[in-house]
Amino acid sequence: MTSDLARRALLRTLRQPANVVPVIFFPMLLVAINSAGLDAASELPGFPADSYLDFIIAVPFIQGGLFAMLNAGTDLATDIESGFLRRLALTPVRGTSLLLGQVAGVVALSLVAAVVYLTVGFIAGVTVAAGPAGVVALLVFAVAIGLMFSSIGAFVGLRSGSPQTVQGFFPLFFVLLFLSSANLPRDLMEQDWFATVAGLNPVSYLIEGIRSLVVTGWDPAALWPAIAILVVGTLVGGAAAAHAMRTNLVRT
Secondary structure, X not given: OHHHHHHHHHHHHHOOHXXXXXXXXXXXXXXXXXXXXXXXXXXXXXXXXXXXXXHHOOHHHHHHHHHHHHHHHHHHHHHHHHOHHHHHOOOOOOHHHHHHHHHHHHHHHHHHHHHXXXXXXXXXXXXXXXXXHHHHHHHHHHHHHHHHHHHHHHHHHHHHOOHHHHHHHHHHHHHHHHXXXXXXXXXXXXXXXXXXXXXXXXXXXXXXXXXXXXXXXXXXXXXXXXXXXXXXXXHHHHHHHHHHHHHHHHHO
């Protein structure tokens, strides 16, 4: 049943270009714009990468996760509005199966998007300092990020039951990306307040963990904080989404 629901979630997403195009093409468009406009930053003393493209290629992974959050939350909220969840409550299907199926379908799209990011990056000249194993690790990160953000989106969708509410939350999370070390290393930020905010922002550590595989190789100091945030975020988001799912099934 979980696999059927995952297939349904994936096919429903693929049938809606508005859900697929932003996940794959919007992050790459921003990378192209930023790498062209901020390439001079790579000449700053102490900049960690020879190429700004190598530095910024980590950002699409987070953007893809944010779109996964939007898709998962919106689809579940739509299921509540359409009565699909109410009909499922009359069947033997468990709430966890429905939740896992929805999240799995969205995460699968995150993996496909990550392959596109890396393929385009390689064509443009990106090199992964961690080697082939690092490429695999980047794909694992993409899946983990998609899982964490989609669980958060699932919670918002189930708790609100409104696609509009989920869409309203999306810009709030997107702001976290711009208030992070996405475009410049924290130690090179001239504004102290911005560096402080970026240092408190969990998104900075996710980006820096992914970036370390591309720029420096296997750096435990950058990888472990990112892994810890993913584990904690997924557990908290998953538990909250599971509780919201049980509540909705009881109400129906």
